[in-house]
Amino acid sequence: MEEVILRTEGLTKHYGGVHALENANFELRMGEHVAIMGDNGAGKSTFVRQITGVEQRTSGKVIFGGQEVHFKGPLDARQAGIETVFQNLALADDLDVPSNLFLGREKIWLNLGPFSILDFKGMRAATEKALLRTAVKIPNLGNSIRKMSGGQRQCVAIARTATFASKLIIMDEPTAALGVQETTQVENIIRTLKANGEPLIIISHNMRQVFDLADRIVVFRRGRIVANLLKHETSGEDVVAYITGAKTGAEYADAA
Amino acid sequence: MAQATHGVGGLKYDASKRARPAELNVFVALLLITAVFEILGRLVIGDSFLFNTRENVVGLFNQQRLEVIILQVSIVGIIAIGVTQVIITGGIDLSSGSIVGATAMIAMSFAQVAIVNGNPNPKAIFPELGWLDLPVIVPILVGMGCGLIAGLINGSLIAYTRIPPFIATLGMMVAARGMSRWWSTGNPISFPTESYAAIGKGLMPVVIFITLAILFQLIMSYTKYGRHCYAIGSNEEAARISGIKVEHHKVLVYVIAGVLASVAALVLSSKNLTAQAGMGVMYELDAIAMTVIGGASLAGGRGSIIGTVIGALIFGVIISGFTFLKLDAYYQEMVKGVIIVGAVVLDQWRQRRQAIGG
Numbered sequence: 254m255e256e257v258i259l260r261t262e263g264l265t266k267h268y269g270g271v272h273a274l275e276n277a278n279f280e281l282r283m284g285e286h287v288a289i290m291g292d293n294g295a296g297k298s299t300f301v302r303q304i305t306g307v308e309q310r311t312s313g314k315v316i317f318g319g320q321e322v323h324f325k326g327p328l329d330a331r332q333a334g335i336e337t338v339f340q341n342l343a344l345a346d347d348l349d350v351p352s353n354l355f356l357g358r359e360k361i362w363l364n365l366g367p368f369s370i371l372d373f374k375g376m377r378a379a380t381e382k383a384l385l386r387t388a389v390k391i392p393n394l395g396n397s398i399r400k401m402s403g404g405q406r407q408c409v410a411i412a413r414t415a416t417f418a419s420k421l422i423i424m425d426e427p428t429a430a431l432g433v434q435e436t437t438q439v440e441n442i443i444r445t446l447k448a449n450g451e452p453l454i455i456i457s458h459n460m461r462q463v464f465d466l467a468d469r470i471v472v473f474r475r476g477r478i479v480a481n482l483l484k485h486e487t488s489g490e491d492v493v494a495y496i497t498g499a500k501t502g503a504e505y506a507d508a509a
Numbered sequence: 510m511a512q513a514t515h516g517v518g519g520l521k522y523d524a525s526k527r528a529r530p531a532e533l534n535v536f537v538a539l540l541l542i543t544a545v546f547e548i549l550g551r552l553v554i555g556d557s558f559l560f561n562t563r564e565n566v567v568g569l570f571n572q573q574r575l576e577v578i579i580l581q582v583s584i585v586g587i588i589a590i591g592v593t594q595v596i597i598t599g600g601i602d603l604s605s606g607s608i609v610g611a612t613a614m615i616a617m618s619f620a621q622v623a624i625v626n627g628n629p630n631p632k633a634i635f636p637e638l639g640w641l642d643l644p645v646i647v648p649i650l651v652g653m654g655c656g657l658i659a660g661l662i663n664g665s666l667i668a669y670t671r672i673p674p675f676i677a678t679l680g681m682m683v684a685a686r687g688m689s690r691w692w693s694t695g696n697p698i699s700f701p702t703e704s705y706a707a708i709g710k711g712l713m714p715v716v717i718f719i720t721l722a723i724l725f726q727l728i729m730s731y732t733k734y735g736r737h738c739y740a741i742g743s744n745e746e747a748a749r750i751s752g753i754k755v756e757h758h759k760v761l762v763y764v765i766a767g768v769l770a771s772v773a774a775l776v777l778s779s780k781n782l783t784a785q786a787g788m789g790v791m792y793e794l795d796a797i798a799m800t801v802i803g804g805a806s807l808a809g810g811r812g813s814i815i816g817t818v819i820g821a822l823i824f825g826v827i828i829s830g831f832t833f834l835k836l837d838a839y840y841q842e843m844v845k846g847v848i849i850v851g852a853v854v855l856d857q858w859r860q861r862r863q864a865i866g867g
Contacts, residue, residue: 328752343750345743347810348736356740357751359733367761369733 256283257319258421258452259304264313266299273299275476277313281421284450286443288463291473292496297456300473301423305337306330318420336414338424344410346399350391351380353398354413383416384408389442404435411442415451422446423454428462440466460489472496479505531804531811535819538802542823546830558833574833576712578825582799583714584780586821587773589796589803590718590725591766593817596800597729598762599742599809600667600674604681605770605796608659609789610689612774616652617698617784619643620705630700634693645704652775653768659685660767664760682793690786699783709780717776719818721769726814738762742809798849799824806856823848 259281266274274296281287289297303310304317306324315322317333324330327337344353352359355376362372380394389408391401398406407427414422424443428436443466446453457463463470464484472480472495480495480502494500543559550558561571588605595602618634623641625631633641659681666677707713729735737758740748749755773792778784803820805812827848831841 327750331752339750343744343747345740345747345810347739347743352736352740356736356748357753359736361733365732367732367734367758368728370731371733371736373731 257281258283258317259454260314260316261300261304262314262316264300264303264315265311266303266308267311272476274303277478279471279478281452281454284447284452285469286447286453286455286467287469287471288467289454289456289471289473290458290463290492290496295473295496296476297473298425299476301337301425301454301456304330305335305423334420336417336419336422338407338410338414338422338427344398344406347397349397350384350394350409351376353409354380354383354416356413358417379416380412383412389438402435404431404438407431407435407439408442411439415442415446419451421452421454425456426458427455428457428459436462460492463492464489474498474501477505481505532813532816532819535802535804535816535823539819539823539826542830543826546826546833549830549834553834556833558830574829576715578829579715579718579822580712581828582821582825583718584773584777585792585795585824586718586799586818587714587721587776588770588792589799589817589821590721590814591769592793592796593800593803593805593812593814594725594729594738594762595674595766596797596805596807597738597742597809597812598759599745600759600762601797601807602663602678602763602766603675603793604659604663604678604685605766605773606789606792606794607682607685607689608656608767608770609774609777609792610786611659611685611692612652612655612771613778613784613788614689614692614698614786615655616648616771616775617701617705617778618693619651620645620648620701621698622700622702625700632696632699634698642702645702645708648705649708649775652771654771656767656769656771656774657764658767659770660764661760663767664763667763668756668759686786686790689788692786695786697783697785701779701782706779706782709776709778714776714780717772721772722814722818729814734758734761739810742811744810794849795824798845798852801856802848802852804856806860807853808860 257280259279261277261279264274264277264279265272277296277300279300289300291297299308302308304315306326306329317335322333324333330337345356348356351373359369360372360375360379361369362375363370377394384391389405389412391405391408398409401409411424411427428439431439440462443453443455447466455463455466468484470480470482470484470487470492471478472482472492474496480492480500481504482492482495482502491500495502546558550556556562557571559570559574561568566572588609592602592605619640620643621630621633621641623630623633629636630641635641663678663681666672666680667674729738737748737753740751740753741755741758745755774789777788799820800812800817801807801820802823803812803816803818805816824845827844828841831838831844
């Protein structure tokens, strides 16, 4: 049995009277890539927000790396090793690639408090290494992100998560706004991460993509997990049936 | 960052994909404007704007004019160094001119001599306390302290109560001006000590301006502080998620802007040998204009100290040019207005073009 990196037990989130997430039990093992699917408002993003500390859960447990965690904010989660690629790309448009990769955790050459002098060479070298690892292609690292295509920007955002020896990477619809070629590029990065044995949770609406990239598919419907399917034991129609509510997993019968 | 030259992932470095520094455009504008005055000068009044035409003076250039061009923008230029940092973080500082007024009044009152022409100083502010003939460090520290406190109030209001920088610094602008009038009930303060008068003597304002400009250009380019300024102006939410202490940083930026405004006040009052409640009126707008002309974006994230220095020089050239052409001061103001609006229009246009992907 592989080691479990992330487990949630009875994870629940209510917004006032709205039950956005109800009793979610979820498990992710080392090196595993899991896709989360579901209709809009099914609770996918809510689920991720509870794990990454963007919001505080109503009840339930999050166990990360064998310990129960209570992240007060995304920064806490990041320090613990959970890197998230947000839907709205948390990049600074006017900075170049290395500055974005190291935003908020710059390499320092000479420590002078807030006026610490930066180690540009070190950051450049680390950036090149990270981009090679994720096979991202960028013509000039010194240009500001603003001048790059959506795909390149997304790649930079993903490379950033992969740079910092993260234990878990979460991507919320990483290719939703991208063209065909750019989507391929991002998918290639995800495959590289898989080859490197890095665990990943990906939220996606793209059935082909999910079947291409994930080992396991977890389906959310109306705030509940309704199916937990191994990729090679299921089909696209099956997954659609679970998403729309035509079917519900036997072990989740009480949820429907 | 300038040495970043090659690509990764099998892509060759493409020189055409390298961005042209915005400062270059501003510098070309400076040269063009100077050339216009040179040509107009030769055509209209038959004299050279830049070059030496007098036979009893040596040198290729008109030394005196060059000195005046930079001297007259040095003091506002010092303010603009701070304003540039504020604008890069996506803020605005309308209070710098009033901070100049208040600081000049308060600092000068700690820099007065005891004896004027053999009599006790008639304008002394603190005669009964004997606070006269103090060492120059006292008014300098008091002055910079004023700037620091004003900046601290600006920054804390903006960072922690989340009111827009425009409103917070507008409040400070009005309040600090009131402070400068209240301090000596509207009377000018004069008779500074010799050491205080030395701060802004001769070309000292230029020396201070250029030294501070170089220092802050280095800080903006090579330190964490500089990187975070650009990051916050570029995408504040991203900066916050990345773990940058956005609130602390904003306070620091406004404190630095306040202290630089107070340095400008020390230089100005020293140079004029007097402090008046109306000092520095409109300086904030000139400083903002220099910054914007220098290529900074009011939306934040872009700009540089070098650009602002060139922007200040453009200001200096225009003012000197109008005097040189013997045109009335009214025209100067009108043209300055046009240039400020023109620079912002240019900035908008640049942004739109970039948004399209040009």
